[in-house]
Amino acid sequence: MAASISVARVVRSFALTGILSIGGGRAAFFYDALVTRRRWMRADEFLADFTLAQMLPGATFANLAITLGHRLAGLGGAFGGLVAVIVPGGVILIGLAAIYLARGLTPDVATLMRGMSAAVVGLVAITTVRMARPALVSVRAMTLAVVTFVAVGPLHLNTPLVIVVMTAIGLWLHRPVAGDAPVEEPA
Secondary structure, X not given: XXXXXXXXXXXXXXXXXXXXXXXXXXXXXXXXXXXXXXXXXXXXXXXXXXXXXXXXXXXXXXXXXXHHHHHHHHHHHHHHHHHHHHHHHHHHHHHHXXXXXXXXXXXXXXXXXXXXXXXXXXXXXXXXXHHHHHHOOOHHHHHHHHHHHHHHOOOOOOHHHHHHHHHHXXXXXXXXXXXXXXXXXXX
16 A cells, blocks of 8 residues: 655645646656656556546546545545645636637647647556556456447447446456455464
8 A cells, every 4th residue: 555645745746746737648647756756656556546536526637636645645635635736727727718818719829739639648648558557467357448448439339338337347357256355364
């Protein structure tokens, strides 16, 4: 399990993520900051929190800040991490919205947005590759990933329905079976 980190350290790290990260790339920034650089948690712990954040309603980055913050520093880390991620982005968004409303979607702004979009795709792609290694460790896991991809991608099935169905199937396939329970040592 992740080591206990002070709330102040979590807030500083998450505020930096809130300032530097863009769009769907936030998971990449969190992964880099917490797993790769600081080594505050393992890849499988990050993946578990990311999965939970994806499954819950609401903004994934906010859910992720709460789950990661809680894992690292308890309730204070959850609350402080959420505020640290939302406030910088909110301030930047208000400033950009004011500029956009004043100038509109000029060719320069449209070019900037295309460039930023490409950067976000790159960040999401590398994060996906990094998280795939600890997640796709069995044929069952790989099959679930492929079926989900095909259902939502080429088949264009209803995404929330696919998530619910695949979650139920994943839970069933990975359920504990008799004899798999860990045996506790006598005290």
